Amino acid sequence: xxxxxxxxxxxxxxxxxxxxxxxxxxxxxxxxxxxxxxxxxxxxxxxxxxxxxxxxxxxxxxxxxxxxxxxxxxxxxxxxxxxxxxxxxxxxxxxxxxxxxxxxxxxxxxxxxxxxxxxxxxxxxxxxxxxxxxxxxxxxxxxxxxxxxxxxxxxxxxxxxxxxxxxxxxxxxxxxxxxxxxxxxxxxxxxxxxxxxxxxxxxxxxxxxxxxxxxxxxxxxxxxxxxxxxxxxxxxxxxxxxxxxx
Amino acid sequence: xxxxxxxxxxxxxxxxxxxxxxxxxxxxxxxxxxxxxxxxxxxxxxxxxxxxxxxxxxxxxxxxxxxxxxxxxxxxxxxxxxxxxxxxxxxxxxxxxxxxxxxxxxxxxxxxxxxxxxxxxxxxxxxxxxxxxxxxxxxxxxxxxxxxxxxxxxxxxxxxxxxxxxxxxxxxxxxxxxxxxxxxxxxxxxxxxxxxxxxxxxxxxxxxxxxxxxxxxxxxxxxxxxxxxxxxxxxxxxxxxxxxxx
Numbered sequence: 001x002x003x004x005x006x007x008x009x010x011x012x013x014x015x016x017x018x019x020x021x022x023x024x025x026x027x028x029x030x031x032x033x034x035x036x037x038x039x040x041x042x043x044x045x046x047x048x049x050x051x052x053x054x055x056x057x058x059x060x061x062x063x064x065x066x067x068x069x070x071x072x073x074x075x076x077x078x079x080x081x082x083x084x085x086x087x088x089x090x091x092x093x094x095x096x097x098x099x100x101x102x103x104x105x106x107x108x109x110x111x112x113x114x115x116x117x118x119x120x121x122x123x124x125x126x127x128x129x130x131x132x133x134x135x136x137x138x139x140x141x142x143x144x145x146x147x148x149x150x151x152x153x154x155x156x157x158x159x160x161x162x163x164x165x166x167x168x169x170x171x172x173x174x175x176x177x178x179x180x181x182x183x184x185x186x187x188x189x190x191x192x193x194x195x196x197x198x199x200x201x202x203x204x205x206x207x208x209x210x211x212x213x214x215x216x217x218x219x220x221x222x223x224x225x226x227x228x229x230x231x232x233x234x235x236x237x238x239x240x241x242x243x244x245x246x
Numbered sequence: 247x248x249x250x251x252x253x254x255x256x257x258x259x260x261x262x263x264x265x266x267x268x269x270x271x272x273x274x275x276x277x278x279x280x281x282x283x284x285x286x287x288x289x290x291x292x293x294x295x296x297x298x299x300x301x302x303x304x305x306x307x308x309x310x311x312x313x314x315x316x317x318x319x320x321x322x323x324x325x326x327x328x329x330x331x332x333x334x335x336x337x338x339x340x341x342x343x344x345x346x347x348x349x350x351x352x353x354x355x356x357x358x359x360x361x362x363x364x365x366x367x368x369x370x371x372x373x374x375x376x377x378x379x380x381x382x383x384x385x386x387x388x389x390x391x392x393x394x395x396x397x398x399x400x401x402x403x404x405x406x407x408x409x410x411x412x413x414x415x416x417x418x419x420x421x422x423x424x425x426x427x428x429x430x431x432x433x434x435x436x437x438x439x440x441x442x443x444x445x446x447x448x449x450x451x452x453x454x455x456x457x458x459x460x461x462x463x464x465x466x467x468x469x470x471x472x473x474x475x476x477x478x479x480x481x482x483x484x485x486x487x488x489x490x491x492x
Contacts, residue, residue: 054380056376056379056380079379079382079383079384080382082379082380082381082382083381083382085380086380086381087377087380089373089376089377089380091373093371093373093374093376093377094377095374095377095378095392095396096396097395097396097399106381106391107381107382107383110383110387110391111381111382111383111387152377155377155381156380156381159381159382
């Protein structure tokens with residue numbers, strides 16, 4: 001682990017499902033504290049790429065490195081890696097049989113081995129950060145979509161991750177609930193969290209990302225600072241895509 | 247009609263056999279079914295977890311067991327174990343026929359209950375496992391803390407059905423020859439009927455079965471309705487009749 005290693009690096013990452021080649025060799029480095037938004041048409045492989053970073057999908061080829069360590073190699077403790085990589089899902093995936101507080105406190109207790117009191121202290125602090133301190137005892141079914149997603153963010157943050165992965169986290173939300181979630185993410189970005197954000201929110205990508213990556217057919221087609229990509233797309237495919245979504 | 251009443255509804259004979267039915271029959275029927283249920287719940291959960299393994303050589307033995315014990319008539323299993331084991335020298339319970347009966351019923355229940363659990367576990371949204379793994383939980387932690395608790399709630403109705411089936415099937419263990427004091431409801435009624443050439447004792451035994459099973463069946467309907475109308479959106483009903491006895 002050299003000090004100069006990127007926080008996350010994808011090296012020739014490939015993924016196939018049966019005969020379908022979803023990722024065709026992706027090379028990407030994300031520095032500590034960097035916010036990278038990944039955009040692209042549906043089916044372009046964005047979510048699959050993100051899910052390879054914590055090996056919810058097993059890569060078919062290439063490597064995923066975190067702080068210089070290849071996490072696809074044999075003998076890697078994937079649970080230890082995952083406890084440092086937070087993930088937020090499109091459909092929240094909160095645990096419906098547990099309160100908001102228990103959702104956030106569970107991993108610190110069971111994975112980090114903290115006491116209940118310590119874990120709940122962390123959980124309350126994280127819920128406070130996402131503006132839901134007063135919802136600690138509510139079950140997910142009693143929360144709005146936006147609130148549920150903020151609890152999900154708090155749950156990932158409770159493990160004190162080095163990287164946060166966001167997988168289309170506002171796509172399942174009613175339009176009026178999108179902002180409260182994006183606001184929490186903006187706050188995280190300001191605090192220097194390393195974030196990989198798969199999103200359809202072009203406004204968010206433009207203002208919050210340090211870098212935007214455009215994926216199509218399992219390849220990185222274009223990448224660069226948001227202003228450059230959005231205002232001066234170099235490739236026809238990006239131009240077409242932006243024409244469709246903006 | 248008079249004759250019918252004399253043979254089937256002789257209140258005096260019913261009253262005579264009532265104490266034996268209550269003290270010996272009911273007690274033993276409940277011990278048999280609860281004992282078998284306990285075996286079935288524990289072994290059934292283990293078997294269910296094996297049956298959903300991604301490794302075929304873990305799945306295969308579980309599948310064979312389940313198919314075998316669901317495919318055989320209960321009475322055949324009871325005789326093979328209750329008479330066969332002691333006869334062939336495998337006197338695991340000495341001469342305690344009663345315990346062989348519990349074991350036989352338990353082995354059958356295990357097959358049905360594991361299928362109930364499997365259906366319940368598989369009905370839990372895939373995202374629940376993913377979000378649990380994403381915070382660093384091991385597969386078994388995720389199963390134990392997140393997936394299984396949700397799956398179990400949904401299978402309370404079919405589990406209750408399985409218990410009803412056990413209460414009725416426990417009547418079959420008379421076939422392995424149990425002694426006085428160990429007789430369950432059916433055997434108590436049958437003995438009396440044979441001695442007096444009158445069916446009323448068996449009708450009385452039947453009333454006992456009905457007194458156990460009918461309230462339970464209504465409890466199942468009630469739970470089913472609650473789950474269907476459930477406040478929790480995740481409480482999707484299982485396919486009707488999952489794990490039901492053929």
